[in-house]
Amino acid sequence: MARDVGLSRRQILSRGLAAGAAVGLAACDRLSQASDSRSALEAAESLTKAVQRALIGPREALAPEYSEADISKVFKANGSTEPDDPDYQRFREEGFASWRLVVDGLVEKPQRLSLADLRALPSRTQITRHDCVEGWSCIGKWTGAPLKEVLDLAGLKPGARYIVFHCADTLEQTLDGTGQYYESIDLVDAFHPQTILAYDMSGAPLPVAHGAPLRLRVERQLGYKMAKYVMRVEAANDFSSLGRGRGGFWEDRGYEWYAGI
Amino acid sequence: MSSTTGEAAAAPARARRVVYRHSLLVRLTHWINALCFAILLMSGLQIFNAHPALYWGMASTFDKPFLALTAEENDDGVVKGVTTIYGKSFATTGVLGTSRDDDGELAERGFPGWITIPSYQDLATGRRWHFFFAWILVLNGLVYLANLLVRRRLTREFVPSSRELRSIPHSILEHARLRFPKGDEALHYNVLQKLAYLSVIVAFPILILAGLTMSPGIDSAFPWLLSLFGGRQSARAIHFIAASYLFLFFLVHIVMVLVSGVFNNMRSMITGRYAIEEDAHGS
Numbered sequence: 001m002a003r004d005v006g007l008s009r010r011q012i013l014s015r016g017l018a019a020g021a022a023v024g025l026a027a028c029d030r031l032s033q034a035s036d037s038r039s040a041l042e043a044a045e046s047l048t049k050a051v052q053r054a055l056i057g058p059r060e061a062l063a064p065e066y067s068e069a070d071i072s073k074v075f076k077a078n079g080s081t082e083p084d085d086p087d088y089q090r091f092r093e094e095g096f097a098s099w100r101l102v103v104d105g106l107v108e109k110p111q112r113l114s115l116a117d118l119r120a121l122p123s124r125t126q127i128t129r130h131d132c133v134e135g136w137s138c139i140g141k142w143t144g145a146p147l148k149e150v151l152d153l154a155g156l157k158p159g160a161r162y163i164v165f166h167c168a169d170t171l172e173q174t175l176d177g178t179g180q181y182y183e184s185i186d187l188v189d190a191f192h193p194q195t196i197l198a199y200d201m202s203g204a205p206l207p208v209a210h211g212a213p214l215r216l217r218v219e220r221q222l223g224y225k226m227a228k229y230v231m232r233v234e235a236a237n238d239f240s241s242l243g244r245g246r247g248g249f250w251e252d253r254g255y256e257w258y259a260g261i
Numbered sequence: 262m263s264s265t266t267g268e269a270a271a272a273p274a275r276a277r278r279v280v281y282r283h284s285l286l287v288r289l290t291h292w293i294n295a296l297c298f299a300i301l302l303m304s305g306l307q308i309f310n311a312h313p314a315l316y317w318g319m320a321s322t323f324d325k326p327f328l329a330l331t332a333e334e335n336d337d338g339v340v341k342g343v344t345t346i347y348g349k350s351f352a353t354t355g356v357l358g359t360s361r362d363d364d365g366e367l368a369e370r371g372f373p374g375w376i377t378i379p380s381y382q383d384l385a386t387g388r389r390w391h392f393f394f395a396w397i398l399v400l401n402g403l404v405y406l407a408n409l410l411v412r413r414r415l416t417r418e419f420v421p422s423s424r425e426l427r428s429i430p431h432s433i434l435e436h437a438r439l440r441f442p443k444g445d446e447a448l449h450y451n452v453l454q455k456l457a458y459l460s461v462i463v464a465f466p467i468l469i470l471a472g473l474t475m476s477p478g479i480d481s482a483f484p485w486l487l488s489l490f491g492g493r494q495s496a497r498a499i500h501f502i503a504a505s506y507l508f509l510f511f512l513v514h515i516v517m518v519l520v521s522g523v524f525n526n527m528r529s530m531i532t533g534r535y536a537i538e539e540d541a542h543g544s
């Protein structure tokens with residue numbers, strides 16, 4: 001007791017602050033995991049999406065494009081860089097000759113497109129900035145078929161609201177198969193002129209690390225939206241039955257579906 | 262008037278009067294801002310930890326960041342935390358680059374868990390906290406700013422006159438001696454307070470704009486933001502530096518609150534009432 005009285009005001013204050021901070025931090029950890037507080041935090045995403053769409057949408061604004069001189073010397077490859085899925089290995093060994101992009105779901109005319117078919121479509125080349133959710137950016141040059149061209153070939157049925165990209169790579173080993181990479185975007189981004197299915201990077205066929213033979217570019221969102229190793233494009237009414245129901249591999253693991261920020 | 266003041270000063274108990282210093286709106290926005298800033302700072306460090314390096318320019322030049330927090334393992338398997346600033350390396354084991362995890366093991370981590378939200382490595386959740394409280398900070402800041410402008414408080418209370426600017430050296434000296442204004446002088450912010458608060462009013466919008474410039478969506482709507490900050494990676498660096506500045510302000514702010522009468526200061530920001538000691542000329 002006598003010792004306690006001897007505590008200086010400074011000691012009491014600093015110990016109190018440290019204890020308060022520890023309690024606060026533990027509370028934040030718990031709030032991060034409890035489902036009610038978690039969905040409250042997640043409400044910010046809808047607001048961000050609505051405001052960003054209002055700012056960008058009507059003007060169909062393009063993401064900034066850069067010059068050849070701006071292209072990054074090292075373009076970091078994240079996520080899967082060397083898929084070991086047997087089907088993918090087979091395609092890779094034969095240079096993707098028998099690979100076909102399946103376009104199905106809520107479409108009038110399902111498609112099976114070879115790389116030659118995709119290259120025969122009108123193409124778009126763009127030098128854009130790739131922003132990873134981790135914080136880094138790289139500038140790269142992409143050539144591909146606008147997704148709009150592919151969707152126009154297949155013809156969307158009225159109920160289609162999302163375009164889902166099913167990929168060849170398993171990024172996480174899970175028992176229920178939810179470790180397979182997939183992504184989804186809505187029609188606003190699907191029909192945006194810079195949204196392309198890229199088959200070339202820097203004028204050469206897409207390297208395996210960057211998603212050969214085909215990857216998605218959605219230039220107004222973060223890198224994880226831009227699915228690599230795309231095998232199938234599905235038009236869907238909703239995505240709740242896919243993966244863990246949140247519209248993408250990283251979305252299923254807590255990341256925002258709208259990745260414009 | 263001066264004779265009565267003289268009498269009051271001569272009395273053993275100093276005359277005090279209580280004034281109403283901070284309006285309800287100022288008090289509310291102050292505490293909401295304090296809460297948001299703490300959470301944004303700590304969740305921001307969580308986000309930073311996902312790639313603990315800063316670059317100037319549009320894109321990342323991975324081989325030469327101007328600031329990096331890294332972990333290095335030597336031949337004996339000993340892990341060291343290293344902070345590198347413009348090529349100069351500093352050993353920061355245990356705090357920056359590496360810190361102890363829940364099991365007490367040294368793990369690779371930019372900023373340590375006790376200063377991030379959540380305390381464990383989780384970028385997705387850090388972003389959820391960050392964007393939720395960023396919205397509250399922005400809306401709260403707009404209310405504060407509107408009040409400041411509508412009631413013309415900005416120029417009246419925060420912008421120092423040229424006479425005040427010339428008194429900066431004197432004011433620094435007074436602060437160093439922990440001598441704070443009394444009487445009517447204490448009713449207004451002194452020149453150092455004005456400059457400090459003004460810098461915060463300026464730093465927050467810079468911080469927010471730099472943060473928005475990191476958004477690929479915002480960049481397509483307002484590409485001029487990229488020019489304003491000198492590129493996306495520069496915006497990320499400026500966001501970090503502005504946050505560091507505000508943290509520095511916070512530390513000084515806390516010290517000043519403590520040394521210039523913590524009870525009176527806290528009361529004025531909670532109830533609005535602030536006690537002023539009448540100036541004692543004789544002393």
